[in-house]
Amino acid sequence: MMTKNDAKYPISLLALGMLLLSIGCQSNGALAEGLSAAGGQARRKAAATQRVELTATPTSIPAPAPSGHIVFVSSRSGKKGLYLMNADGTDQMPLTDGSSEDSSPRWSPDGTYVAFASIVNKTADIYVLNVADGVRSHLTNDSGSDAFPSWSPDGQQIAFESFQSGRWGIYVVNRDGSGLRPLVNDANGDTNPVWSPRDPLIAFVSNQNKGDANIYLTSPAHGLFTNLTKDSLPSTDPAWSPDGGRLAFRFYSAPQIANICVINRDGSDRRCLTDSQWENGRPVWSPDGHWLAFRSIRSGTSDIDLINMDDGSMKTLITGVAVKGDPIWSPDGFRLVFQGCPQTSTSQACAGNTNIQIYSIVIATHEITQLTNSSGYNGDPAWTAR
Numbered sequence: 072m073m074t075k076n077d078a079k080y081p082i083s084l085l086a087l088g089m090l091l092l093s094i095g096c097q098s099n100g101a102l103a104e105g106l107s108a109a110g111g112q113a114r115r116k117a118a119a120t121q122r123v124e125l126t127a128t129p130t131s132i133p134a135p136a137p138s139g140h141i142v143f144v145s146s147r148s149g150k151k152g153l154y155l156m157n158a159d160g161t162d163q164m165p166l167t168d169g170s171s172e173d174s175s176p177r178w179s180p181d182g183t184y185v186a187f188a189s190i191v192n193k194t195a196d197i198y199v200l201n202v203a204d205g206v207r208s209h210l211t212n213d214s215g216s217d218a219f220p221s222w223s224p225d226g227q228q229i230a231f232e233s234f235q236s237g238r239w240g241i242y243v244v245n246r247d248g249s250g251l252r253p254l255v256n257d258a259n260g261d262t263n264p265v266w267s268p269r270d271p272l273i274a275f276v277s278n279q280n281k282g283d284a285n286i287y288l289t290s291p292a293h294g295l296f297t298n299l300t301k302d303s304l305p306s307t308d309p310a311w312s313p314d315g316g317r318l319a320f321r322f323y324s325a326p327q328i329a330n331i332c333v334i335n336r337d338g339s340d341r342r343c344l345t346d347s348q349w350e351n352g353r354p355v356w357s358p359d360g361h362w363l364a365f366r367s368i369r370s371g372t373s374d375i376d377l378i379n380m381d382d383g384s385m386k387t388l389i390t391g392v393a394v395k396g397d398p399i400w401s402p403d404g405f406r407l408v409f410q411g412c413p414q415t416s417t418s419q420a421c422a423g424n425t426n427i428q429i430y431s432i433v434i435a436t437h438e439i440t441q442l443t444n445s446s447g448y449n450g451d452p453a454w455t456a457r
Contacts, residue, residue: 134405134433141408141454142166142176142185142202143429146447153187155202158401158431158454160442166200167207174451175219179226180268182455184246186220186229197231199246210248211235217242221266221273228291230254230264230273241275243291254291261287263308269315272336274299276307286320288336299338306332308353312360319354319363331365331378344378345385351376353397358404366394372414375407377434388437392430395421396450406431408442410450 137158145154153166153173167173172190179186185202188195195216199208211217215235222229226246233242233253240256241264255261259278266273277287284305289296300306305323312318316336321329322343329350332343344363345351352366360380367376367387375388375398388407396410408431412421421427429442429449443449 132435134435135403137401137406137431139402139455140182141429141442141452142178143443143449143453144174144176144451145443145445145449147445147449151448153185153200156442160429160431160440163443166202166205176451176453177220177222178453178455179222179246180224181226184226185453186222188216188218188220188231197229197244199229208246208248210244210246211242211251219263221264223266223271223291224268230266230291232262232264241273241289254294255287255289255296265309265311267311267315268313272315274309274311274318276309286318286334297338299334299336300341310354310356312356313358314360319356321351321353331363333363333380344383345376355398355400357400358402362404364398364400364407366397366409373411375409375432388432388434390430390432390437391439393421395427399452399454401431401454405435406433408432408452408454410452 139158140155141158142153142155144151148169150169151172151174152169153176154163155166156163174188176185176187183202185200187198189198194214195218196212197210197217197220199210213235215233217231217233220229220231228243228245230241230243232239236256238258239260239262241254241261242251243254244251255275255277257277257279261275261277263276264273271290271292273289273291275287276284278284283303284307285302286299286306286309287296288299306320308321310319317333318336319331319333322332323329327350328348330343330345330347331351331354332341334341347369349368354363354365356363362380363378365376367374369376370387370389373394374390375394377386377388390411391414392411393414394409394411398407398409400407408429410427410429412426412428425447427448427450428444429452431440431442432438
């Protein structure tokens, strides 16, 4: 959803996998074999082309001034609507008219459109908004709720989860509203689709493996899927690395205990990076792929932890704010933006959405800037360099 997805990769990560499929390999095993071969080549090329970026990590050089725009959700007008602001918090303006309840805004890869879920007539549908002219397109119109849109890397399709069949399934639709179709609709429920930033491959969470939540991969073009994790305990919230070679996710070893793990897209080299006795938040990759950020209580309060993916070291960003949502990276990798409330507020006030604001933090200095200052809820930010 951020403009970092605009970067072109030297080869398609599914090139070899799709070649195998095209000559008759139609099983799940064939898809996994193709992914392994293509993913291995992609990671070797990524290492050669991206390693030089190690000297430009967020903690090694001064942070430039924030740039771009942030779309977010605010209840300042009574209902949760979409708003836009500059990355420094200035020029805040509504994007929707306040007649609906909006959520989950996601930028298109080119920063032109915002996909989001909106409740107009009791159920949530998927919409797309052209930010430049304000034109709003209604993509779905069914009796079941639709949620959590995710853009294809070319910006032409949107995957989302839907309850329109009476159970949660994964659907795709073209940006203009045409081509709506179910992609995965298992009887046990499928949720949380996330499109790879580099090729036509979607990660999602499904309960089809004996009712246990696990992460699967599917190709919209061919409809085949492969089981990436095979746990008897839940694995959730997949997040693609910027090069499309790995996924980070949350593994629940017990109720309310979630650790951060990573796995290659072919299912190899699975490892957990934390060993916490609490529920860590959803992991998000830095634009250069060298860091993972997530909400954590390791410091004793709700702050943000960073994991260095090169050496496994961890640091805590002391925000001075009760972090209430998952952090989002700035496109240049020097800042994180997140929702939270002042530590002086009671936990009940935060839980009641009465004083939740959006903040940004400079990773190198821990400098905090409060970007919003309106009553009620301000959250669900998404940052683009547009």
